[in-house]
Amino acid sequence: MKLCLLFICVFTLTLSASSFAQQERVSFDLKNVSVKVLLDEIQKQTSWCFLFNPEQTKQLGKLSLRVENETVEEVLNRILKDTDLTFKFKNDLIMIVPRNEVEDDKSKKNIRIVGQVTDNKKLPLPGVTVIVKGLTIGTATDGNGRYTLTLPKAEKLSLLFSFVGMKTREVAYTGKDTINVVMQEDLETLDDVIVTGYATIDRGSYVGAVTQIRAEDIQVAGEATIDQMLQGWVPGMSVINKTGKVGGSPKIRIRGTSTLLGNQEPLWVVDGVIQSDPLPLPDDASPLSSEMDGLRETASNAISWLNPADIETITVLKDASATAIYGTKATNGVIVITTKKAKGDGLNISYSGNFSVGMKPAYRMYDMMNSQEHMRFSQQLWEDRDSYNQNILPIGYAGLIQKLQKKEITRQQFEQEYRKMERMNTDWFDILFRNSFSHAHNVSISAQGEKVSSRFSVGINSTRGEAKGNGMTTLTASSNTTFRLDKRLIIDLQLNGSYRETEDFAFGVSPYEYAMNTARDIPAYHEDGTLYYHEKAGATSFSIPNKFSYN
Incomplete structure (x- = not known):
């Protein structure tokens, strides 16, 4: 038996030889040649090596064969037709064997x-x-x-x-x-890549400090914006909610405080587009001023328009390497957001909604004096001739004493008014606050085809704050469509719109501080139901703060 010796490459996976035999084709025109010459010609044009017994192939004699772009399997079938020989494949070998051996093998395996x-x-x-x-x-x-x-x-x-x-x-x-x-x-493999806004980079190739989270993992019912939901999720990033007002924007610091007189907010990037601050910092304004902080809390930040239900992933670029992508704007860090795209086959419709209810504050939560305790405390101060460290308004016990000294009222009237004030117990928390309530609804429609995929979503979020006069309503709509014109040409069209209305208080007005610092022996209303007014530092002011709206 003559053997054909070749170097055989070792594969980790065993590949089916017959499939390659169907793919490799040969062409030749040989006349009156032996089987060995014919098989050598096939071997030259392909990657196969032949193993056969010359004694068994003598029956074939001299062969003449014309082949035009035929597979190896087709050629061998023509050569061995009407003989007791056949062929079989093993690794990189084609073996010419008796037909009965192959039939025995088929009965055993394969x-x-x-x-x-x-x-x-x-x-x-x-x-x-x-x-x-x-x-x-x-x-x-x-x-x-x-x-x-x-x-x-x-x-x-x-x-x-x-x-x-x-x-x-x-x-x-x-x-x-x-x-x-x-x-x-497999959506869980998103953590293996880093979305920088301008490109998607393999995690192993990115050298900067980065944290990536999925929006669905951090969403909280009752929170209207994604920045409020980030608190406690990103190591090294500080998210401080400075106000309990609805729609308030938290203070976010990724790389600490880099400047005292400039903008300290991180850079927000949504689907590769840098978002501008709705309240740009004027050149002559100091961020240390409380007026600027109060206005920023109400106006919110660069991504307050974005519906959290439309967000897919959030990537936080935390170190100085982000400046290589976005320049000096990235000095305070970068937060990159990617929105959802169409998924699944055909048409898909989804709805999500949530409701949240909160309890208003009450005096039972705090250890504070009631009307009777405050009146007795004020009387004790007067009798002991002690003094406050600040001027006392002519209301409550102090106002009553002044009227008695000026002989505007008699002693009997004084006692009657004193007893009335003891029983007043004005509930400022009940007057100024209410149970908070919020509800959010989101509907999305997506359709995906071979050439075009599209997703459209609308959302509404309405929040009624604990303090009366504080609330927010947000309407959002987004649409993104992807056209796959070619393997190398993909067009994305995105459209986003939002409407946000926030009802808030004027600067310096705080219902919570008013309820905590105003004595309960002071009435809120006269007996006829009209508002009760009192003098404050020589000017008339309301006992219930007037409220203002910001739209």
């Missing part, structure tokens, strides 16, 4: 499985690993997503399909020779 692997858009996936569960036998899909496996017979058999960025599929063999598989995207 099932052949073929199929195609695609994604949920019906696009073929090349390079998908296909292995037999529990064995080392496997293969990989070709450029068209197709695969072929030749396996030993077994009672139970399962194939595992795995690919980077896709969920691993396990499919049981049920006797069918064709198994086609559709693989789904």
Whole structure:
């Protein structure tokens, strides 16, 4: 027996030789040649090596054969037709053997499985690993997503399909020779890449300090903006809610305080677009001023228009390497947001909503004097001739004493008014506050096709704050459409709109401080139901603060 010796490459996965035999084609025109010459010609034009016994092939004699772009399998079938010889494939070898040996082998082994692997858009996936569960036998899909496996017979058999960025599929063999598989995207693998706003970079290639979280993991019912939800989620980032008012913007610091006179807020980037601050800092204004802080809390920040339900991921770039991407604007750090795109097949409609109720503050929560205790305390100060460290308004016990000294009232009237004030117990918290209530509703419609995918969403968020006169209503709408004109040309069209109305108080007005610092023996209303006024530092003021609206 004459052997053909070649170096054989060792593969980690055993590939089915017959599939390649169907793909490799040869062309030649030989006349009156031996089998060896003919097989040598095939070997020159392909990657196959032939193994045969010359004594067995003598029966073929001299051969004349004309071949035009035919597969190796077709040529061998023509040569060995009407003979007791056949061929079989093993690794990189084609062996010429007696036909009865192959029939005996078939009775012992071998099932052949073929199929195609695609994604949920019906696009073929090349390079998908296909292995037999529990064995080392496997293969990989070709450029068209197709695969072929030749396996030993077994009672139970399962194939595992795995690919980077896709969920691993396990499919049981049920006797069918064709198994086609559709693989789904694995969204959990988003952490393996970093979205910088201008590009998506592999995590292993990014050298900066970065934290990435999914929006759905941090969403909290009752919170209207994503910046309020970030508190406590990003290591090293400080999120301080300075106010309990509805719509208030928290103070976010990623890299500490880098300046005393300039802007200290991080840079916000949504789908690659830098967001501008709705309240740009004037050149002659100091961020240390309380007026500026109060206005900023009401006007909110650069992403107050964005619906949290439309957000997919949030990436925080925390170190100085972010300045290489965005320049000096990134001095205070960068927060990159990516919004949701169309998913799934066909038309999809989804709805999400939440309700939140909060209790208003009450005097039972605090250890404070009631009317009777405050009147007795004031009387004791007067009798002991003690003095306050600030001027006392002519209201309450102090006003009553002044009227008695000026003989505007008699002693009997004084006593009657004193008893009345003891029983007053004005509930400022009940007058100025209410139970908070908020509700949010979001509806999204998405459709995905082979060439066009689109997502449209609308949302409404209405929040009634604890303090009367403080509330917010936000309406948002977003639309993004992707056109896949070619493998190298993709067009994204995005449109966002929002309307936000915030009802707030004028600067310096704080219902909470008023309720905490105003004595309960002072009435809120006269007996006829009109507001009770009192003198304050020589000017008339309200006992209930007037409220202002900001739109």
